[in-house]
Amino acid sequence: MSKVMDTQNCFHCGLDIIKEDEIIFDNKSFCCNGCKTVYEIFSLNDMTYYYDFEKSPGATPQDIKGKYDFLDNESIVAKLLEFQENSTAIISLNIPHIHCSSCIWILENLQRLQKGISTSQVNFPEKKVRITYNPEVVSIKTIVYLLSSIGYEPYISLENYETGNNTVDRTLTYKLGVAFFCFGNIMLLSFPEYFEVKEYWLDQYRGFFRWLIFALAMPSFLYSASGYYVSAFKSIRSKMLNIDIPIALGIVVMFVRSAFDIIMDYGSGFFDSLTGLIFFMLLGKMFQIKTYSFLSFERDFKSYFPIAVTKINTDFSEESVPIYDVEKGDRLLIRNQELIPVDGILISEKAEIDYSFVTGEAVAIEKKSGDKVFAGGKQIGKVIEMEVLHSVSQSYLTQLWSNDVFQKNVEQKHKTITDQISRYFTPILLLIAFTSFGYWIFIDANIAFNVFTAVLIVACPCALALTAPFTFGNVLRIMGKQKFYLKNALVIEQLSKVDTVVFDKTGTITTNKKSNISYEGNLFSEEIKVLIKNALRGSNHPLSRMLYDYLPEAKKLKVDAFEEITGKGIMVQIDNHQILIGSASLVKIIDNNSIQQTSVHIKVDGQYYGRYNFNNQYRDGLEQLFSTLKNQYQIKVLSGDNDGEMETLEQLLPKGTELVFNQKPEQKLEFIKKLQQEGRNVMMVGDGLNDAGALAQSNVGISISENVNVFSPACDAILDATEFQKLNYFLQLSKNSITTIKMSFALSLLYNIIGLSFAVTGNLLPLVAAIIMPLSTITIVSFVTVMSSYYACKK
Amino acid sequence: MSVIYLLITISIIIAIGFFIAFITAVKTGQYDDDYTPSVRMLFDDELLKSTKKENTVEKIEEINLEE
Numbered sequence: 001m002s003k004v005m006d007t008q009n010c011f012h013c014g015l016d017i018i019k020e021d022e023i024i025f026d027n028k029s030f031c032c033n034g035c036k037t038v039y040e041i042f043s044l045n046d047m048t049y050y051y052d053f054e055k056s057p058g059a060t061p062q063d064i065k066g067k068y069d070f071l072d073n074e075s076i077v078a079k080l081l082e083f084q085e086n087s088t089a090i091i092s093l094n095i096p097h098i099h100c101s102s103c104i105w106i107l108e109n110l111q112r113l114q115k116g117i118s119t120s121q122v123n124f125p126e127k128k129v130r131i132t133y134n135p136e137v138v139s140i141k142t143i144v145y146l147l148s149s150i151g152y153e154p155y156i157s158l159e160n161y162e163t164g165n166n167t168v169d170r171t172l173t174y175k176l177g178v179a180f181f182c183f184g185n186i187m188l189l190s191f192p193e194y195f196e197v198k199e200y201w202l203d204q205y206r207g208f209f210r211w212l213i214f215a216l217a218m219p220s221f222l223y224s225a226s227g228y229y230v231s232a233f234k235s236i237r238s239k240m241l242n243i244d245i246p247i248a249l250g251i252v253v254m255f256v257r258s259a260f261d262i263i264m265d266y267g268s269g270f271f272d273s274l275t276g277l278i279f280f281m282l283l284g285k286m287f288q289i290k291t292y293s294f295l296s297f298e299r300d301f302k303s304y305f306p307i308a309v310t311k312i313n314t315d316f317s318e319e320s321v322p323i324y325d326v327e328k329g330d331r332l333l334i335r336n337q338e339l340i341p342v343d344g345i346l347i348s349e350k351a352e353i354d355y356s357f358v359t360g361e362a363v364a365i366e367k368k369s370g371d372k373v374f375a376g377g378k379q380i381g382k383v384i385e386m387e388v389l390h391s392v393s394q395s396y397l398t399q400l401w402s403n404d405v406f407q408k409n410v411e412q413k414h415k416t417i418t419d420q421i422s423r424y425f426t427p428i429l430l431l432i433a434f435t436s437f438g439y440w441i442f443i444d445a446n447i448a449f450n451v452f453t454a455v456l457i458v459a460c461p462c463a464l465a466l467t468a469p470f471t472f473g474n475v476l477r478i479m480g481k482q483k484f485y486l487k488n489a490l491v492i493e494q495l496s497k498v499d500t501v502v503f504d505k506t507g508t509i510t511t512n513k514k515s516n517i518s519y520e521g522n523l524f525s526e527e528i529k530v531l532i533k534n535a536l537r538g539s540n541h542p543l544s545r546m547l548y549d550y551l552p553e554a555k556k557l558k559v560d561a562f563e564e565i566t567g568k569g570i571m572v573q574i575d576n577h578q579i580l581i582g583s584a585s586l587v588k589i590i591d592n593n594s595i596q597q598t599s600v601h602i603k604v605d606g607q608y609y610g611r612y613n614f615n616n617q618y619r620d621g622l623e624q625l626f627s628t629l630k631n632q633y634q635i636k637v638l639s640g641d642n643d644g645e646m647e648t649l650e651q652l653l654p655k656g657t658e659l660v661f662n663q664k665p666e667q668k669l670e671f672i673k674k675l676q677q678e679g680r681n682v683m684m685v686g687d688g689l690n691d692a693g694a695l696a697q698s699n700v701g702i703s704i705s706e707n708v709n710v711f712s713p714a715c716d717a718i719l720d721a722t723e724f725q726k727l728n729y730f731l732q733l734s735k736n737s738i739t740t741i742k743m744s745f746a747l748s749l750l751y752n753i754i755g756l757s758f759a760v761t762g763n764l765l766p767l768v769a770a771i772i773m774p775l776s777t778i779t780i781v782s783f784v785t786v787m788s789s790y791y792a793c794k795k
Numbered sequence: 796m797s798v799i800y801l802l803i804t805i806s807i808i809i810a811i812g813f814f815i816a817f818i819t820a821v822k823t824g825q826y827d828d829d830y831t832p833s834v835r836m837l838f839d840d841e842l843l844k845s846t847k848k849e850n851t852v853e854k855i856e857e858i859n860l861e862e
Contacts, residue, residue: 124828177818
């Protein structure tokens with residue numbers, strides 16, 4: 001490999017290769033040993049086709065030593081398995097890294113890598129692999145280790161521990177199938193009637209055709225449309241007029257009149273329109289349901305917490321115990337990158353705890369022996385020991401979930417726009433029907449009956465009922481493409497009503513991906529800068545990594561000695577220079593940092609230079625977003641931190657923005673509740689678990705996520721962090737979609753008026769009904785699709 | 796007896812047959828994951844190739860052993 005390239009990417013994972021670390025194996029270059037090992041495994045097993053489907057599809061395997069020891073515990077494994085018998089077991093594992101066709105291929109060929117696995121099947125949209133294996137030959141732990149060693153580490157959390165076999169609800173698909181079957185066949189059989197040819201054979205078989213149509217309409221009427229009857233009945237009982245009442249009324253009246261027509265041999269009835277109507281309305285329902293199977297909107301702490309934790313028994317033996325069995329007074333062992341599941345007291349000398357799941361704060365907090373550590377933190381660095389203070393359900397963070405917001409399942413917080421319209425629609429419709437009946441009854445009782453039914457049939461708000469599902473369905477897809485994932489269509493309506501926007505600070509309007517680093521102290525020469533950069537290269541501490549990325553590129557120097565002192569910093573020897581980088585105690589100065597700020601001190605060859613301060617980095621486009629938002633919305637910022645950043649924030653935010661600091665999770669929830677009591681429609685934008693209460697309480701809770709596949713608390717919508725500055729666009733789009741719906745309502749009312757004018761004069765023939773019904777449906781559906789797409793293109 | 800009864804009956808029976816096929820397809824979960832099978836289908840060719848290769852390797856080894 002003599003070719004010189006500026007940047008070279010790893011053959012396995014596609015990351016840039018640092019020249020010094022490059023490993024060349026089999027004429028391919030790799031960024032680290034991990035990636036090389038995965039390639040070796042694949043090439044030994046003749047599985048390098050993995051690299052043919054997609055360019056560098058892999059992930060670097062992580063060190064997971066000891067992390068899955070709980071899989072030795074049989075009672076835990078039994079809870080995870082889908083099925084278990086003597087020689088067959090099935091498990092579904094969630095693997096966040098699944099992202100391309102190479103992933104599918106390698107995961108479905110696991111049996112070639114490991115004896116005992118019989119089949120494995122990937123569900124790509126859900127990012128899951130279902131493995132059937134023989135537990136007598138291979139243990140689940142071995143399989144998990146194999147997956148991790150090839151870069152597909154499964155994600156096993158407490159959530160998996162409790163969910164059993166969840167059945168998929170396919171009722172709507174069945175109903176739609178039945179409705180389409182009936183509709184299609186009835187349409188074909190209705191053709192002779194449309195032309196009303198006075199031909200001998202048509203007359204002869206008319207009865208046969210009609211009775212066949214009648215029979216075919218039964219399943220659609222009784223089964224497919226059943227949801228509308230139930231919903232109408234429920235809404236009458238709760239004295240709320242929703243759109244399903246006129247629909248159910250229309251369907252029933254249509255059926256009764258058509259059955260009457262056929263039995264008395266008056267005509268062919270409206271079965272074609274009836275089944276068509278049911279089919280299109282179900283289609284609308286189907287269109288509205290767009291699920292992002294790989295996302296979960298219902299996550300609580302269980303999705304974050306591990307299933308088991310290592311307990312140290314009194315005889316110093318270690319044991320994996322399910323975390324629900326952890327009791328006060330137990331001693332726990334927490335390894336590198338493991339989550340602390342309960343509140344407790346640190347026994348080990350020092351710990352670096354990363355609370356980024358909880359608060360969004362990127363920089364790890366240092367704890368000393370005897371300090372309280374809270375559930376939800378992640379240990380970084382050495383193995384630590386702790387003593388339990390509270391069990392899982394009583395810990396600081398998990399207590400939040402005992403709040404009422406999480407207990408009741410709020411079916412529908414508010415009335416939908418369609419239901420609002422139908423509050424007026426239904427009484428007016430009944431009024432017209434009875435008035436025309438009252439008019440005709442004096443002229444001809446027979447016509448009066450026909451007119452009465454015709455009014456209810458033609459006014460059946462099919463187009464009205466289709467408007468919202470198709471508009472919302474389309475907007476849902478448009479937003480999904482722009483990485484704004486909504487839980488369901490109702491959220492769009494909620495978004496359009498929002499008048500107050502509450503932001504969490506850390507992790508939401510700041511990013512934890514990078515820090516804003518500033519230097520304070522004596523300036524140093526270029527030479528020393530190069531030394532610092534090289535000294536940092538060997539350290540894996542998050543602050544070192546951030547500072548390393550911040551410093552300009554420099555030529556690589558040979559490091560003579562390197563020592564990392566946990567919790568303090570690093571001591572490095574390069575070319576007879578001694579470099580100390582770390583805390584104030586390491587460089588032996590008295591820190592006069594007045595506001596609490598994360599900083600790293602620099603000392604070279606015994607001379608103290610100064611410190612690098614790590615400030616929160618606000619997201620790109622934040623200022624602009626706020627200045628556009630402030631015209632229409634009230635903005636508030638909630639923060640769990642102290643008010644150290646108040647001045648910076650005040651400069652950044654428009655004047656009059658309310659800033660509240662030192663908020664505990666419950667206080668955030670109460671804050672939202674108070675705003676709602678003042679009659680405001682609140683949108684909460686947050687990210688960490690500590691916002692979960694506020695997200696659930698708010699009218700619309702949006703969770704900002706750096707990686708949508710992994711972490712986001714329960715919410716109504718998940719927004720990819722890279723699209724944060726588009727928040728205003730999404731709000732406007734939801735408002736415009738409501739405008740579209742209103743316009744389309746006007747259009748469908750126009751159809752209703754035309755239809756009604758036929759009906760009240762007693763002229764509604766089956767053919768007229770068969771023309772008006774699909775015509776209105778098609779125009780409405782295409783109108784709303786075009787309009788919502790037009791608004792989406794308008795920035 | 797007219798042929799029309801027979802024809803209509805046959806057409807309805809065929810339609811019901813397809814309808815039942817659809818219901819069973821939904822029931823067995825064929826509509827649950829509509830992406831993965833479309834990718835999996837493309838693997839088949841390549842898999843055959845690789846097994847063939849293994850076979851030939853084995854054959855070569857066998858030949859070597861015989862020698």
